[in-house]
Amino acid sequence: xxKLILILCIVACLAIVACAxxxxxxxxxxxxxxxxxxxxPTIESVNESSEDRDEPTDESTEEPTEKPTEEPTEEPTEEPTEExxxxxxxQVVIDSTATExxxxxxxxxxxxxxxxxxxxxxxxxxxxxxxxxxxxxADTSETICSTLGxxxxxxxxxxxxxxxxxxxxxxxxxxxxxxxxxxxxxKDSAVAGKYSISINPDDKNIINVDAQKVAFAGAKLKIxxxx
Numbered sequence: 001x002x003k004l005i006l007i008l009c010i011v012a013c014l015a016i017v018a019c020a021x022x023x024x025x026x027x028x029x030x031x032x033x034x035x036x037x038x039x040x041p042t043i044e045s046v047n048e049s050s051e052d053r054d055e056p057t058d059e060s061t062e063e064p065t066e067k068p069t070e071e072p073t074e075e076p077t078e079e080p081t082e083e084x085x086x087x088x089x090x091q092v093v094i095d096s097t098a099t100e101x102x103x104x105x106x107x108x109x110x111x112x113x114x115x116x117x118x119x120x121x122x123x124x125x126x127x128x129x130x131x132x133x134x135x136x137x138a139d140t141s142e143t144i145c146s147t148l149g150x151x152x153x154x155x156x157x158x159x160x161x162x163x164x165x166x167x168x169x170x171x172x173x174x175x176x177x178x179x180x181x182x183x184x185x186x187k188d189s190a191v192a193g194k195y196s197i198s199i200n201p202d203d204k205n206i207i208n209v210d211a212q213k214v215a216f217a218g219a220k221l222k223i224x225x226x227x
Contacts, residue, residue: 118172
């Protein structure tokens with residue numbers, strides 16, 4: 001009888017222990033195991049988080065290609081074409097002792113008029129490039145002008161000026177011929193090259209006895225300076 005009671009007590013104790021052990025485990029399990037609703041993110045939330053993230057785009061930026069700069073091509077400079085003068089028109093004529101010179105050499109040239117329609121006064125000037133030439137002198141002993149006005153070299157303008165008149169204010173000078181002979185010198189420091197000397201008639205002061213202006217074509221003397 002005592003053994004039976006002892007066995008029943010033992011079974012009752014084991015049952016109590018079993019019940020007490022099962023409840024905490026279940027409670028712990030229920031507390032520790034997250035529900036599927038809390039743990040598993042929905043597809044919608046994943047998509048939203050992906051959209052919120054600023055991921056760098058792989059768009060390739062094309063660097064601008066530099067166009068090669070074209071160097072300007074130097075066009076050959078064309079020498080101005082000389083004006084064609086009517087051979088029968090009133091004009092200045094130049095005759096030089098030389099057209100090809102070296103540094104330090106002197107030369108002379110005559111200034112004459114041709115196709116003279118009749119004038120009372122005649123005026124012109126000769127600009128001189130002082131980097132190349134030096135004025136030496138002028139000779140009017142053979143001039144066709146009967147009276148000379150202001151003639152000479154003007155250092156302020158680096159030019160030779162001539163002004164001459166006919167014999168009478170009542171009769172035009174109709175002769176052709178030499179007006180003046182000019183002597184220049186090529187400077188020792190002159191650079192080799194091609195140069196020109198111009199005779200420029202002053203049409204405002206070339207008139208006849210009736211005070212009418214008479215136009216004369218100018219002229220150029222081309223000089224080559226060699227080494």
